[in-house]
Amino acid sequence: MTGAKIRIITLRLGDELIELREYLNIQGKPIPSDSQSNDLWFQHLAIVVSDMDRAYAHLRSFSIEPISVTPQTIPHENKASGSVRAFKFKDSDGHDLELIWFPPDKGQDKWHQNSDRLFLGIDHSAIAISNTEQSLHFYRDLLGMQMDSRSVNWRATQSRLDNLPGAEVKITALRPVQGGVGIELLDYILPGKGRPMPSDWKSYDIAHMQIELVVNNLEQLVDKLRRNGVQFVSPL
Numbered sequence: 001m002t003g004a005k006i007r008i009i010t011l012r013l014g015d016e017l018i019e020l021r022e023y024l025n026i027q028g029k030p031i032p033s034d035s036q037s038n039d040l041w042f043q044h045l046a047i048v049v050s051d052m053d054r055a056y057a058h059l060r061s062f063s064i065e066p067i068s069v070t071p072q073t074i075p076h077e078n079k080a081s082g083s084v085r086a087f088k089f090k091d092s093d094g095h096d097l098e099l100i101w102f103p104p105d106k107g108q109d110k111w112h113q114n115s116d117r118l119f120l121g122i123d124h125s126a127i128a129i130s131n132t133e134q135s136l137h138f139y140r141d142l143l144g145m146q147m148d149s150r151s152v153n154w155r156a157t158q159s160r161l162d163n164l165p166g167a168e169v170k171i172t173a174l175r176p177v178q179g180g181v182g183i184e185l186l187d188y189i190l191p192g193k194g195r196p197m198p199s200d201w202k203s204y205d206i207a208h209m210q211i212e213l214v215v216n217n218l219e220q221l222v223d224k225l226r227r228n229g230v231q232f233v234s235p236l
Contacts, residue, residue: 008021040195047123088162
């Protein structure tokens, strides 16, 4: 944006990076205080921990806004994510975050290497979507990501995790071919799709989040996306 003054800070956790942007001369819209996990602007970062109980206790020593009741354990009969533990909360601006712990048979190998660190890295970003097949066409067929797993999470565990009564969500996990931060597609079956992203939201609004993907040939990918009718928010 012309004339914008931006303060940018890049943080590292393990192998992953997160970039914080503060617009110094523009007042952006806040995230709606009544946001839910099925609203189509929902996006969270999943931070991997080596010990959920210790991480949860550490988190509670700060002034955070919890989403989940307490850390939740996915039922073992869920083949894709059984015994995974998770806890969702909000940062000071209302962005959604998740702590996640993987049992020995789940998650990437690097999350199971011996480490004395409590917070290990960022496993994925999860986003609410309106249609799984439509999103798969974009992320898998056009962007070249590969499918990691598919599952349906439901029952009281998911409701307590999302603070969303009766929650039932179809989850499709994708990851770049050469590894790295994954993307989870959250397709809510119950209570159904939430509110669409407002058309007047801008990149300087607090609600704005984005994922940066590194590609081998930018021009070739841009041409492919254009030929498939993808709209760009900035000139390329």
